[in-house]
Every structure is written in structure tokens, then in C-alpha cells.
Amino acid sequence: xxxxxTKRVTIAAVARLAGVSPSAVSHVFNGRPNVSEATxxxxxxxxxxxxxxxxxxxxxxxxxxxxxxxxxxxxxxxTFGRDPFFMRLLAGLTEPLSRIGWALSLTLVQxxxxxxxxxxxxxxxxxxxxxxxxxxxxxxxxxxxxxxxxPAALLGAPVPGPVVSVTVRDGSAFAEAVxxxxxxxxxxxxxxxxxxxxxxxxxRDRGFRRAARDRGVVAGLAVWHPDAEDxxxxxxxxxGGATAIIVDxxxxxxxxxxxxxxxxxxxxxQLSVIAWEDSWVSSIARPRLTAxxxxxxxxxxxxxxxxxxxxxxxxVEAQTVSGRRLLVRxxxxxxxxxxxxxxxx
Amino acid sequence: xxxxxTKRVTIAAVARLAGVSPSAVSHVFNGRPNVSEATxxxxxxxxxxxxxxxxxxxxxxxxxxxxxxxxxxxxxxxTFGRDPFFMRLLAGLTEPLSRIGWALSLTLVQxxxxxxxxxxxxxxxxxxxxxxxxxxxxxxxxxxxxxxxxPAALLGAPVPGPVVSVTVRDGSAFAEAVxxxxxxxxxxxxxxxxxxxxxxxxxRDRGFRRAARDRGVVAGLAVWHPDAEDxxxxxxxxxGGATAIIVDxxxxxxxxxxxxxxxxxxxxxQLSVIAWEDSWVSSIARPRLTAxxxxxxxxxxxxxxxxxxxxxxxxVEAQTVSGRRLLVRxxxxxxxxxxxxxxxx
DNA sequence: CGGGCAAGGTATACCGCTTTACATCGCGCG
DNA sequence: CGCGCGATGTAAAGCGGTATACCTTGCCCG
Numbered sequence: 001x002x003x004x005x006t007k008r009v010t011i012a013a014v015a016r017l018a019g020v021s022p023s024a025v026s027h028v029f030n031g032r033p034n035v036s037e038a039t040x041x042x043x044x045x046x047x048x049x050x051x052x053x054x055x056x057x058x059x060x061x062x063x064x065x066x067x068x069x070x071x072x073x074x075x076x077x078x079t080f081g082r083d084p085f086f087m088r089l090l091a092g093l094t095e096p097l098s099r100i101g102w103a104l105s106l107t108l109v110q111x112x113x114x115x116x117x118x119x120x121x122x123x124x125x126x127x128x129x130x131x132x133x134x135x136x137x138x139x140x141x142x143x144x145x146x147x148x149x150x151p152a153a154l155l156g157a158p159v160p161g162p163v164v165s166v167t168v169r170d171g172s173a174f175a176e177a178v179x180x181x182x183x184x185x186x187x188x189x190x191x192x193x194x195x196x197x198x199x200x201x202x203x204r205d206r207g208f209r210r211a212a213r214d215r216g217v218v219a220g221l222a223v224w225h226p227d228a229e230d231x232x233x234x235x236x237x238x239x240g241g242a243t244a245i246i247v248d249x250x251x252x253x254x255x256x257x258x259x260x261x262x263x264x265x266x267x268x269x270q271l272s273v274i275a276w277e278d279s280w281v282s283s284i285a286r287p288r289l290t291a292x293x294x295x296x297x298x299x300x301x302x303x304x305x306x307x308x309x310x311x312x313x314x315x316v317e318a319q320t321v322s323g324r325r326l327l328v329r330x331x332x333x334x335x336x337x338x339x340x341x342x343x344x345x
Numbered sequence: 346x347x348x349x350x351t352k353r354v355t356i357a358a359v360a361r362l363a364g365v366s367p368s369a370v371s372h373v374f375n376g377r378p379n380v381s382e383a384t385x386x387x388x389x390x391x392x393x394x395x396x397x398x399x400x401x402x403x404x405x406x407x408x409x410x411x412x413x414x415x416x417x418x419x420x421x422x423x424t425f426g427r428d429p430f431f432m433r434l435l436a437g438l439t440e441p442l443s444r445i446g447w448a449l450s451l452t453l454v455q456x457x458x459x460x461x462x463x464x465x466x467x468x469x470x471x472x473x474x475x476x477x478x479x480x481x482x483x484x485x486x487x488x489x490x491x492x493x494x495x496p497a498a499l500l501g502a503p504v505p506g507p508v509v510s511v512t513v514r515d516g517s518a519f520a521e522a523v524x525x526x527x528x529x530x531x532x533x534x535x536x537x538x539x540x541x542x543x544x545x546x547x548x549r550d551r552g553f554r555r556a557a558r559d560r561g562v563v564a565g566l567a568v569w570h571p572d573a574e575d576x577x578x579x580x581x582x583x584x585g586g587a588t589a590i591i592v593d594x595x596x597x598x599x600x601x602x603x604x605x606x607x608x609x610x611x612x613x614x615q616l617s618v619i620a621w622e623d624s625w626v627s628s629i630a631r632p633r634l635t636a637x638x639x640x641x642x643x644x645x646x647x648x649x650x651x652x653x654x655x656x657x658x659x660x661v662e663a664q665t666v667s668g669r670r671l672l673v674r675x676x677x678x679x680x681x682x683x684x685x686x687x688x689x690x
Numbered sequence: 691c692g693g694g695c696a697a698g699g700t701a702t703a704c705c706g707c708t709t710t711a712c713a714t715c716g717c718g719c720g
Numbered sequence: 721c722g723c724g725c726g727a728t729g730t731a732a733a734g735c736g737g738t739a740t741a742c743c744t745t746g747c748c749c750g
Contacts, residue, residue, distance in 0.1 A: 008706095010705090010707085011707060012706080022706090022708095023708085025707095026707060026708055030708075032708095054706085054707065054708095055705090055706055057707095058705075058706040058707040058708085059706085061708090062706080062707050064708060064709095
């Protein structure tokens with residue numbers, strides 16, 4: 001049925017057709033001098049005619065490596081699919097990669113197979129660089145890529161060590177978020193996270209605490225427990241006196257605004273909610289989510305650029321991208337009246 | 346900074362350490378006979394010790410190809426990200442692929458670059474097979490992969506021609522959906538689609554029409570126009586007398602149930618909504634969406650199995666997977682009372 | 691006791707491309 | 721008029737494996 005109808009065309013065929021040696025063809029396709037413009041044109045024409053392109057694998061074997069990026073995501077199908085961030089990331093990576101002719105190799109793994117996969121992909125030379133996401137403090141992958149000698153960059157908060165990072169500047173965002181809420185009269189705000197172990201979660205905690213302290217706000221931290229019978233009720237029960245929450249995950253924020261009213265907590269009248277990410281999800285939630293938009297696509301672009309330079313052996317340094325913006329929609333509102341709050345301020 | 350600390354280990358090093366020839370190592374790693382169990386063990390030990398694995402590219406060059414699947418998605422970042430289907434697909438592909446040691450190469454392209462990318466990837470031997478999604482009637486890719494001689498399978502409705510398909514059995518699902526609605530008193534139902542050109546959309550149309558005819562229901566078809574100022578209002582205005590809709594896309598269904606009440610159409614009291622896909626999105630929508638769950642992961646698994654056999658040159662035939670199930674939640678309810686409807690039946 | 695054969699390995703020719711060293715040729719210049 | 725050199729190419733040696741042909745042994749058997 002799907003017999004290879006035509007024998008695969010090789011560089012030799014192109015050379016023959018153009019009346020030159022294979023080396024000449026190779027030279028042309030690698031932008032090397034040593035070939036006159038006239039013959040270069042003939043060669044390109046021949047290649048076009050035969051519809052030939054240099055074999056990816058062969059190039060790799062003969063030194064010309066560095067053309068594929070590995071992305072290993074250690075999440076369950078469930079949580080991977082629930083986070084629109086990954087879609088944005090994938091979409092964002094794809095464009096700059098194809099621009100420089102790189103392939104993207106993607107896989108999902110379970111946490112305990114993670115290092116194994118990095119080892120394998122690198123050992124096989126299946127990929128030439130790694131992009132690390134969901135980095136934890138003290139993440140074993142940092143030492144691993146270093147040991148392997150694999151070019152790598154991480155997306156998220158910088159961590160100690162040699163792995164270069166692409167970070168979204170959050171600092172002023174927290175100031176902005178907290179200010180938005182204090183402006184509405186909120187005096188106790190809690191951050192909600194679903195991934196307490198991640199490095200960027202910790203970084204956010206710090207940023208949030210500082211912003212809260214500066215403004216005399218009571219800062220709380222609550223972890224989302226997806227396995228509770230009613231995760232929203234569970235969370236709301238642990239909120240203490242907070243009248244506003246800032247939720248790391250947009251989907252969780254959406255779940256909260258959808259379900260809270262059903263268990264007697266009106267949003268935003270009794271509880272204001274800010275999502276720390278933004279996507280189309282914010283627009284199907286009711287009330288619409290006040291959210292921060294993150295420059296995911298730009299982070300992706302930056303990371304790709306970084307990795308390309310790393311692969312070429314150039315020196316690189318950590319990058320930060322900015323562009324978080326608060327999108328005020330309907331899930332935030334003036335704080336409810338409570339006696340003790342009124343006394344202060 | 347990221348200097349390759351260690352010279353890359355090759356098959357020769359392993360052979361040396363194990364005291365055999367490279368051929369022997371190769372034989373062991375390709376499950377060929379001709380090596381005694383004893384030496385095989387020594388060889389594996391040596392490979393382990395050096396942490397060696399056969400170089401992906403080299404294998405390809407020397408015949409042992411067939412280890413990467415290309416997935417080219419011709420969608421804008423926007424619509425790609427909005428469709429949880431793709432997340433499920435990616436997650437679903439990843440597991441069976443890694444099980445057989447295949448890589449997944451992913452990219453998003455604009456529609457007009459699509460064929461170009463297939464040509465390139467195949468020409469470069471970057472991938473050894475393609476999985477086609479979003480197939481249109483008369484899709485040029487069908488002829489293209491045939492011409493290239495590239496193993497390919499498509500996800501969705503079968504189309505004429507040699508490209509083998511993996512299809513979700515929809516027939517009885519329509520019966521079930523229509524019956525669910527007629528049971529609630531609905532007599533005019535409209536299908537809503539956002540992708541009128543796709544082959545599987547057409548197949549669904551047919552299935553729906555048949556199911557509707559068999560039950561004496563007025564079947565309508567409406568196309569979603571995302572660029573209208575208010576797409577939901579626009580759609581609702583074109584519904585005619587339909588009291589229930591079946592929406593191809595879950596996100597659109599979610600948008601409808603979120604926004605319809607805001608423009609005076611209560612769901613489900615005035616309009617029942619069924620989503621033709623299911624994911625976590627259904628659970629953050631209010632009312633919760635009555636939806637069909639599709640066996641995406643199983644489709645992915647089946648497609649991978651198919652492609653593997655194709656690559657090995659074995660004969661394959663189209664597969665269908667079943668497992669659609671109606672999840673009745675809150676977006677469907679008894680049809681509103683209308684005079685003419687009451688007269689009939 | 692010699693021949694034949696299976697079992698266990700090895701030598702070697704690629705695979706398709708890159709790359710470096712080397713060959714040619716035309717031409718300017720002393 | 722002959723030499724040197726820049727401009728163009730080409731030959732050939734890998735890259736890291738795979739695969740096929742071929743070579744040893746040891747041993748069974750007539």
C-alpha cells in the first residue's frame with residue numbers, strides 16, 4: 001500500500017544532475033564559499049528539481065548536529081491537559097524553532113522516569129538541547145544536564161547553578177496585584193498554589209510576601225488539594241480571614257469561581273479572585289476572571305534563542321522577559337464589610 | 346560553561362570494554378542471534394557502565410530508520426490552544442510512542458505552509474511517518490503523503506484513497522444524543538460546528554441527519570463564526586426553532602452556556618446544549634455541560650500501533666475505536682413549551 | 691578419524707552527508 | 721614568458737552505527 005514508490009534521492013543524485021561532485025552540493029547547502037555563484041544556482045536548481053534536502057540524520061552523524069530541542073514534561077495526562085500554559089508554550093516554541101530549522105521532540109513522563117529519559121535522549125543524540133520546565137528547588141535535572149554536558153535552559157525562576165534561565169519578571173506584577181486589591185479595600189490576601197515544590201512557586205511566594213508587607217497586608221499561602229472530595233470547599237475552609245486570593249493556576253481559579261457560589265461563597269462579593277495566568281479559560285468563566293497575562297510566547301522565543309546560542313557554544317546569560325499585565329475583569333470587587341477591617345486603615 | 350565534559354561514548358568504546366567487536370555490540374542491541382547469552386550479558390554490562398545507547402541519527406543513516414512520528418498541526422496558536430482535544434491527543438500519543446522508543450516531532454504551521462513542511466520533514470528524513478489530523482475532504486495531504494511514499498494515518502473520518510484511518514465510531518452516539526434530547530421533548534435540534542470543511546465534520550453531519558430522520562426530528566446545521574462581534578448572539582440568532590444544539594467543540598459549548606444567559610437565553614431552560622467532546626472544561630462551565638466523551642487516548646494508541654506496522658511494511662487496515670459515552674450533566678433539560686411542538690407527536 | 695555443520699564472532703562494506711586536504715586552472719605580474 | 725596565487729572544485733576520510741559475508745571452533749557422526 002505505502003510502498004516507497006521512488007528510491008530516496010541523495011546528494012549524489014543532485015550532484016550528478018548538476019554535473020558536479022557531492023562535495024560541491026554540500027558546500028552550497030552549508031553556505032560555505034568555494035563555489036561560484038553560477039554553479040551554486042545550478043546546484044540549487046537541481047536540488048529543487050529532485051526535491052532534495054539534506055538528510056537530517058546524516059548531517060547529525062557527520063558533525064552538523066544541533067537541530068533538535070527536547071521537551072520532557074513530567075506531568076500526568078490529567079494535569080498536563082488542564083493547564084493551558086502548556087498549549088501556549090508549545091505553540092510559542094514551535095514558531096521560533098521552525099524559523100531556525102529545529103525539530104521539537106516532546107514527551108510526557110512520570111516523575112520517576114524523568115532523569116532516565118533525559119539520559120536516553122541525550123545518549124542517543126536524539127536531541128541537542130533541553131528546555132526544562134516545572135523546575136523544583138534542588139531539581140536533580142540541573143546536575144544531570146550539567147553532568148551530561150547537555151545545553152539546557154530553564155523556564156521559570158532562576159536557580160543556583162550553571163543552568164541558564166528565562167524568567168518572567170514578576171516583581172512589579174505582585175505590587176500591581178496587591179495594589180489593585182488594597183485599592184478595593186482588601187487587607188488579607190492569600191496566594192493559592194497547586195505546585196508548592198516548584199522553584200518559581202517559591203519565587204512567587206517571596207514576591208508576594210514582599211508586596212504584601214510593603215502595603216501592610218496580611219499575606220497567606222494555601223495549597224490546593226485536588227484530591228479532596230470537594231477541593232474548593234476544602235480550600236475555602238483554609239482561607240482564614242482572607243477576602244481575596246491570587247491563584248497560580250488559571251484552571252483552578254476557574255473552578256473556584258464556578259463552584260464557590262454553590263457552597264455559599266459569592267464571587268466577587270465575598271471573595272475576590274485573581275488568576276496568575278490568562279488564556280481563553282478566563283473568558284468562559286463567570287464571573288470573568290481578573291487575571292495576569294504572562295508573555296509565554298516571548299519566553300518561548302527567548303528560550304529558543306538562548307538554546308541556539310548555547311548549542312553553538314556561545315556564552316549566554318540568564319534572561320528576563322517582562323510583559324505581565326493585569327487584566328481587570330469581574331472576579332475582583334470591593335472587600336466585604338467586616339468589623340475589624342473597618343477599624344483599621 | 347556547558348562544554349561537553351566527556352567525549353561522547355561510541356559503540357567502539359563499549360566493544361573495547363566488553364572485549365568484543367563493535368558488530369557484536371550492535372547485534373546484541375538489535376536483538377539479533379549470533380551472540381551467546383554470556384557475552385550478551387557482558388556487553389550489556391559494559392554499555393550500562395559507560396551509559397551508552399545507540400546513536401539515534403547513526404541508526405537512521407544505516408538503515409535502521411523508523412523511529413519518529415511527525416505531527417503537523419495547521420492551526421493558529423489561538424485555535425490550537427483553545428481546543429483541549431490537542432492536549433489529550435499529545436498526551437495520548439506520548440505514552441505509546443515512548444513505549445516503542447519513537448520520538449514525536451511536533452509543529453504548528455499556517456495552512457499555506459503545510460505541504461511544504463511535510464515535504465521538508467520527509468525529505469530530510471526527520472520523521473518516518475505522519476499522523477494527519479484535521480483532514481478535509483479532498484485534502485491535498487492525502488495525495489502528498491502518497492506521492493512521497495510516506496507512511497501515514499489519519500485521525501477522523503475515513504476518506505477515499507489509500508491513507509488508512511483511525512475513526513471514532515460515532516453512529517450510535519448520535520442515536521444516543523438525539524434520543525436523550527427527544528426523551529426530553531425536543532423536536533428540533535441543530536448541530537453547531539466551527540470547522541465546516543473537515544472530513545469528520547461532514548461525517549458527523551451525515552450521522553446526525555440520519556439519527557434525526559429516524560426519530561422524526563428537525564435537523565439543523567449552523568456554523569460558528571468566531572469573528573462576529575458577539576459570536577454567541579450571532580449563532581443563537583440563526584438557530585431557527587431549534588430548542589437544543591449539539592456543539593462540535595467543547596470550548597464553544599462552554600462559551601455558549603456562559604454567555605447565552607447574558608443575552609436572554611437561559612440554559613438549559615430555553616436551550617439545551619450538548620458538547621461533542623469532553624474534558625475538564627465541561628466541569629468549569631455552569632451549567633455543567635452534558636457531553637460526549639471521546640476515546641482520544643485510545644485513538645492515539647491505535648494510530649501509533651498502525652503507524653508502527655506501516656513503517657515496518659506490514660499491511661494494515663482502517664481501524665475504528667469505540668467508547669463514546671454520553672455524560673448527562675446540567676446543560677440539557679426538557680424542551681420549553683411551544684404551541685406547534687405540542688400539537689405534534 | 692576426517693568431514694560437515696551449527697554456534698559464535700569478526701571483518702568490512704556501506705548509509706548519506708560533512709569536511710579537510712589536495713588538484714586545477716586562469717590570470718596578473720615581475 | 722614563467723611563476724604564484726586566488727578561485728573553484730574534487731577526492732577521500734570520517735561520523736557512529738548496521739548488516740552481510742565470512743571465518744573459527746568444537747563437536748557429532750559415519
